[in-house]
Amino acid sequence: MFLSQIMLPDGGRAVVMRKGEAAHLVPDTRSTRELALAAIAAGRSLADEIAARGTGEAVALGQALSEGRVTLPLDHPDPAHLHLTGTGLTHLGSAATRDAMHQKAIETEDLTDSMKMFRMGLEGGKPAGGQVGAQPEWFYKGNGFAAAAPGKPLASPGFALDAGEEPEIAGLYVIAPDGSPFRLGFALGNEFSDHVTERGNYLWLAHSKLRPASFGPEMLVGPLPDHVEGKSRVIRDGEVIWEKPFLSGEANMSHSLSNLEHHHFKYDLFRQPGDVHVHFFGTATLSFADGITTRPGDEFEIACDAFGLPLRNPVTQQDAQTAPVAVAAL
Structure with a gap:
């Protein structure tokens, strides 16, 4: 359904x-x-x-x-009460791309922080029932004002260095009046990010994730399939310039779903009655890793029959900032 x-x-x-x-x-x-x-x-x-x-x-x-009449499959009447968040380095194969981005310039045998985090997931991301496993990488993307409906543009800020897709599965949640989180289902997601900024310094990961994201058009009601395989495409002037399969589901992940959910909802902040949460579970597939640089007018397509209609969003570029943002004193 x-x-x-x-x-x-x-x-x-x-x-x-x-x-x-x-x-x-x-x-x-x-x-x-x-x-x-x-x-x-x-x-x-x-x-x-x-x-x-x-x-x-x-x-x-x-x-x-x-006709542009399909909106996000879950939203909140006050967009400030919808939280967009995600976890990274959660999928088998995801570490190779990230590690290449974060390798130190000098020769060393030390593991990068990315590889350390990935190894922690491999060793402790799927704990036995009732146990708490390793913490994943976690990031904040924004609130409902950063959520782009299917078909709507993903606007890259003028100061961004890259505008790249991340094809993922997102969990959709509502917090009950007593503060208990309830998962409604799952949707295709595009966790749009700035990979050039992230590559510049791993501590800029937080900056690179503060971008819009999209999910939908439909929400799968029921359990997440153990194996998910879809297609991610970049389309330019009507032609596919890049295409690759992406994998998800617990069979392709280093963390269990329950472990990722625990490490998000363990915070009281994220268990406020009535709030909505959209949590992206990570990916191992990026066009950026294959040398693709997107430009305004390109379209992303993320498709998987198990999740209904495909998710498509064009890329736009906001005007460049030519001066610092001024803050007035009261």
Whole structure:
């Protein structure tokens, strides 16, 4: 089952449930968050809450997507209460690219911090049931103001040195009134980043991640498949200039899903009632690693049939900053 959110032709909002080719409105439902909180209050699963609401009008979801009416599959009425975060070095094979970016200029036998972090995940990222495993690399991307809907531009700031895609799976969560985190499902994600800035100094990783991100168009309701294989593409002037498969799912990861979730939601800050979280689980596939430099007008496409419709976003470039941002004193 897939869920998505759309804008109706009359300007209203609605939630769409799709099974196979059949897509229908979920009756009397304006948002996925509202639906999830109702399921929590009723003490039942999201799927059972959807079933209890019946089947609404049929929807041509592909047409709605082409018309720009499909929004993020989960959002918050106050974008400041949607948190975009992620973990890196979580996938088998992800360390090779990162290590090459962060290698010291001098000859040394010491492991880079990236390789140390990756090794920690290999050795302790999948603890036995009930145990706490190794901490992953963690980063903050922004709040709901940085979330770009499917089809909308990923705007690279004027000071950025690179505008590169990261094809990932994202977990989508809502915090219950008692502070308990609930996972609604999973979506394709583009964890857009500045890899040149990151390569310059590993301590600039935080800066490189403060970029917009996109996820959707649909959310898979249910467990994450153990093996996920999709395609990541960069399209320029209608032609594919780069294409590569990407892998995810726990069979291809050095951390378990539960371990990554624990190390995010262990912080009280991230268990505030009503908040929404979108957490990117990492990737091992980057066009940047193959020497691709994107430019405004390029389009990213991330596709995997197990997660519904493909995620596409064009790249834009904001005007360069020519002067420092001035802060006024009160």
